[in-house]
Amino acid sequence: MELLKDLQQRYRQRYPASAALYDEAVAQTPGGVHGNLRHYPPFPLSFKRAEGARMIDVDGYTYTDYFLSYGSLILGHGHPSVREAVEKVWQIQGTSSFGTPHPMESEMVKVLREFYPSFESVRLTNSGLEATLLAVRLALAYTGRTHLAKFQGHYHGSHDQVLLNIHIDPRSREPIPVADSFGLPDYVKEHTVVLPFGDWESCEPLLERHKNHMGAVILEPMMGGYVPAPTGLVQNLRRWTQENNIPLIFDEVKTGFRVSLGGAQEYYGVKPDLTTLGKVVGGGFPIGVVGGKQEILSLCSPLRSQQPLFHSGTYNGNPMSLAAGLATMRQLSQPGYFDTIVENTRKLREGIEQLSEHYRAGWTTLGVGTIFNLVESGEPPLSKASGDGRLRRLQLDYLLMERGVFSKPMNRFSLSGVHEAQDIENTLKAFEQAFAALAYVKP
Ligand SMILES: Cc1ncc(COP(=O)(O)O)c(C=O)c1O
Numbered sequence: 548m549e550l551l552k553d554l555q556q557r558y559r560q561r562y563p564a565s566a567a568l569y570d571e572a573v574a575q576t577p578g579g580v581h582g583n584l585r586h587y588p589p590f591p592l593s594f595k596r597a598e599g600a601r602m603i604d605v606d607g608y609t610y611t612d613y614f615l616s617y618g619s620l621i622l623g624h625g626h627p628s629v630r631e632a633v634e635k636v637w638q639i640q641g642t643s644s645f646g647t648p649h650p651m652e653s654e655m656v657k658v659l660r661e662f663y664p665s666f667e668s669v670r671l672t673n674s675g676l677e678a679t680l681l682a683v684r685l686a687l688a689y690t691g692r693t694h695l696a697k698f699q700g701h702y703h704g705s706h707d708q709v710l711l712n713i714h715i716d717p718r719s720r721e722p723i724p725v726a727d728s729f730g731l732p733d734y735v736k737e738h739t740v741v742l743p744f745g746d747w748e749s750c751e752p753l754l755e756r757h758k759n760h761m762g763a764v765i766l767e768p769m770m771g772g773y774v775p776a777p778t779g780l781v782q783n784l785r786r787w788t789q790e791n792n793i794p795l796i797f798d799e800v801k802t803g804f805r806v807s808l809g810g811a812q813e814y815y816g817v818k819p820d821l822t823t824l825g826k827v828v829g830g831g832f833p834i835g836v837v838g839g840k841q842e843i844l845s846l847c848s849p850l851r852s853q854q855p856l857f858h859s860g861t862y863n864g865n866p867m868s869l870a871a872g873l874a875t876m877r878q879l880s881q882p883g884y885f886d887t888i889v890e891n892t893r894k895l896r897e898g899i900e901q902l903s904e905h906y907r908a909g910w911t912t913l914g915v916g917t918i919f920n921l922v923e924s925g926e927p928p929l930s931k932a933s934g935d936g937r938l939r940r941l942q943l944d945y946l947l948m949e950r951g952v953f954s955k956p957m958n959r960f961s962l963s964g965v966h967e968a969q970d971i972e973n974t975l976k977a978f979e980q981a982f983a984a985l986a987y988v989k990p
Pocket residue numbers: 617673674675676677679702703704705767798799800801825826
């Protein structure tokens with residue numbers, strides 16, 4: 548506790564410009580942030596510039612950035628091809644938004660369908676939240692049933708229907724639906740089946756018990772983007788949902804174009820009925836995608852003879868997002884480009900694990916492809932850092948920030964095509980110093 552207090556004291560002294568901006572923000576915005584997940588103690592840093600793999604905060608400190616705007620920027624900040632594509636939209640199209648159909652929409656859908664063969668049909672949205680909202684609405688409408696099954700610990704955005712049990716209760720094999728926000732109507736709890744994220748044997752009885760009113764199953768195939776579901780769970784879930792004609796939704800907002808170019812569905816070799824994407828697909832601009840079975844997506848077609856399922860949005864298919872996203876996918880398709888990011892991720896993880904072992908720091912890493920997180924050594928792979936673990940992680944994060952490494956405290960690490968060997972080396976030096984400092988203060 549003493550160490551944490553010291554580090555927070557140092558933090559306040561080191562970042563006066565961020566502190567001043569935060570004080571101003573707090574006076575006019577709840578908690579000083581425009582999203583609860585943006586806050587961390589004692590106050591979040593504000594940034595003023597970014598380039599490639601680097602970000603500069605308002606106090607002038609430079610960081611190697613592994614946060615990458617929640618993992619969206621897989622080409623790094625301000626990649627020339629993304630910048631050029633967005634500037635071209637201004638020059639050639641003369642506007643940032645038509646609000647009407649335009650040629651890049653089809654282009655985007657075609658490219659997405661190449662990477663994601665499960666996409667027979669696609670609708671674009673403005674965020675991952677909107678994508679999961681639409682996917683769940685489509686699935687429930689398709690089955691005409693009322694209940695959604697979701698997994699404990701999985702996050703699908705901040706709308707009512709999925710804002711339950713995003714934290715794990717490791718004691719519970721039959722989790723009780725718990726709202727993660729007040730203000731949610733009881734209806735949501737009453738119509739959600741919460742599944743434990745682990746082996747198939749503990750899920751099956753719950754699914755069987757509720758199958759007559761279950762309209763959809765949604766999961767993050769890798770919880771938090773970095774905890775892979777056991778292969779048996781994914782395969783059995785696919786088999787069981789198919790047998791019961793219940794749409795299976797893969798929420799790949801984090802894993803899409805990150806664990807592999809074809810997402811977790813490529814990694815597991817499993818085709819979901821619906822998939823949601825976001826983050827990387829927009830190349831740093833707002834986007835969301837729902838892709839999947841034509842039979843389900845066509846429910847929202849205005850050509851339907853019966854009343855269509857409603858879906859609309861002022862900025863859906865926004866040209867800026869599509870130009871940035873298409874440029875990102877073109878770059879990711881360059882031979883060897885994605886593999887190099889995976890290889891650099893592997894090197895960084897290996898280095899961290901070796902250093903942690905050497906300094907007995909107690910951390911290991913978990914993830915697939917270009918994302919990973921630090922997890923406590925010896926903990927079961929499905930548990931997220933909690934209690935003492937959170938405290939230890941926060942201390943480590945402060946020490947890393949002091950040494951020029953930023954992933955946003957408590958957050959996972961994402962790499963990009965512009966993180967180079969030298970960045971990895973510098974980051975490992977920062978970890979070494981941080982681990983050494985933490986080992987020194989151990990009783
Ligand atoms: C798996 C998953 N689904 C949905 C969302 C919501 O996406 P957005 O923040 O774009 O609304 C997120 C955001 O982190 C996510 O990780």
